Amino acid sequence: MTGASPLAGAVEVLPGDGEYATAARFTVDAAETVLPGHYPGFPIFPGVCLVECTHQGALATVPEKAEGVSLAAVESARFTGPVFPGDRVDIAMAWKQTPAGDWQCRAKLRTGRGPAASVRLRYAPRAAGEAAA
Template sequence: MPRLPGHPVAGTVEVGTASGGTRHVHLTVSPEEPVFAGHYPGFPVFPGVCLLDFVYRGGLAVVPEPERTWRLDAVEKARFFKPVLPGDRLTADLSWQRCQEGWRCAAEVSTASGTVARIRIRLREGRST
């Protein structure tokens, strides 16, 4: 999925394979990401908001009802464990649960060094504002 207007991550989210009820999405964090300009000069770290954006964009790419239009309704949980650095390849394992508001997406985000974040978002039908 390409960059969405107004979103911080320039890289393309790639859809991986599915295993059981889990979908996998990937993003290679380019050293050229615009968010690195001025973010910890000399030791660039991919900001947590970019991990949220990655999960959201990945979720939109694999949402169980792709024929509908979805928007972010809530970030229910976000825990960050390790820094993400330029050149890291992110993998998010996304699992879905239907809820009254739409869909809840639980994501475990990892790199080669292990789990970097656990994020849970909720999508609601409708256009983004």
């Protein structure tokens, strides 16, 4: 089963600081389809889209030891600053394996104005026959 993404643009993978410290970036184009209905006249990039940016960045940078995982949970999401059309969102991710064998991705998202969000996602090994998301 594959999901649909609310993002029109692509998440760009950046060099990280090692196997478990990865990075990505997303630039919010004014043409993003989610913007017109999210505070008309004063568009703000929706928080769910920041979670999706993190998820896409995580899937693109998953550590080699964690390959073959799929999203199991959004453990937390905290939105700390607005993201507007034209903003570049930098995503710094830190990976760690949990005692249960799942993988956790903790992300800090920033714009040029400062912190925008912190997101924590949990990934579990895919079941036999489960397609990659």
